[in-house]
Amino acid sequence: MKNEIIKIENGNKIFNKKRNIKVFENLSFNVYANDFIGIYGDSGNGKTTLINIIGLLDNLSTGSYYLFNDIDTKKLSDFNKAYYRNRLFGYIFQEYSLIEDYTVLENILLPTKYNKNSSKKDSIINAKKLLCNFGIEEKENEVVANLSGGQRQRVAIARALINHPKIIIADEPTSALDKENKKYVLDTLKLINESGVTIILVTHDEASTIYCNRLFKMEKNNFYEVIK
Numbered sequence: 415m416k417n418e419i420i421k422i423e424n425g426n427k428i429f430n431k432k433r434n435i436k437v438f439e440n441l442s443f444n445v446y447a448n449d450f451i452g453i454y455g456d457s458g459n460g461k462t463t464l465i466n467i468i469g470l471l472d473n474l475s476t477g478s479y480y481l482f483n484d485i486d487t488k489k490l491s492d493f494n495k496a497y498y499r500n501r502l503f504g505y506i507f508q509e510y511s512l513i514e515d516y517t518v519l520e521n522i523l524l525p526t527k528y529n530k531n532s533s534k535k536d537s538i539i540n541a542k543k544l545l546c547n548f549g550i551e552e553k554e555n556e557v558v559a560n561l562s563g564g565q566r567q568r569v570a571i572a573r574a575l576i577n578h579p580k581i582i583i584a585d586e587p588t589s590a591l592d593k594e595n596k597k598y599v600l601d602t603l604k605l606i607n608e609s610g611v612t613i614i615l616v617t618h619d620e621a622s623t624i625y626c627n628r629l630f631k632m633e634k635n636n637f638y639e640v641i642k
């Protein structure tokens with residue numbers, strides 16, 4: 415039997431109760447361990463909202479979200495939520511969310527600050543290894559403000575990997591890239607997936623969807639699995 419690690423049932427999200435900005439209603443979604451999920455759909459349909467909820471950065475307005483079959487995320491304490499955010503998920507944000515005046519190495523090491531299981535020395539060794547894998551080792555001490563778009567994207571991925579997450583949430587990680595860098599990032603995500611990490615990828619790009627084993631479409635008021 416497949417191991418269902420994420421399950422949303424009848425999820426509703428409304429921003430601003432007064433103005434009633436409804437993003438989605440009755441959304442159901444599940445993820446199996448080691449899936450490579452693709453989510454696509456037009457701008458403004460709620461893709462980022464959904465993956466922020468999955469990554470415990472935001473909450474459903476109503477409905478349920480279970481992690482690992484029986485953990486009701488509504489009942490998680492703030493401490494446990496923070497733990498999962500730090501240790502279960504790796505995030506690659508739509509705008510990368512790197513700190514411009516920190517160096518590449520400082521940016522990659524940010525998530526390790528809250529991870530008591532890794533020593534500073536091990537984290538630095540690991541970060542340097544990631545930089546080598548991504549071919550940007552010579553940029554280690556460069557501030558992010560001086561990097562190209564493709565280099566920033568690699569730093570963002572390295573940062574998402576530093577705590578060895580089980581699930582990577584990537585919000586349009588290739589949107590700003592040329593064809594070659596796009597392929598590089600997607601091939602990298604595929605390799606990470608093959609090493610046992612579950613990937614949830616939001617994309618506008620039809621070509622990226624061939625990397626996914628399951629594909630979901632987010633329309634206005636409709637979210638469904640597309641049979642590939």
Ligand SMILES: Nc1ncnc2c1ncn2[C@@H]1O[C@H](COP(=O)(O)OP(=O)(O)OP(=O)(O)O)[C@@H](O)[C@H]1O
Pocket residue numbers: 429430435437455456457458459460461462463464508
């Ligand atoms: N904090 C917020 N308060 C109010 N409305 C919000 C908030 N965040 C998002 N929205 C609205 O929710 C809707 C969905 O936004 P979201 O960012 O999830 O879309 P998206 O599918 O990721 O779009 P894109 O492809 O442009 O990134 C939009 O109408 C947006 O304006």
Ligand SMILES: [Mg+2]
Pocket residue numbers: 461462463508585
């Ligand atoms: Mg978005």
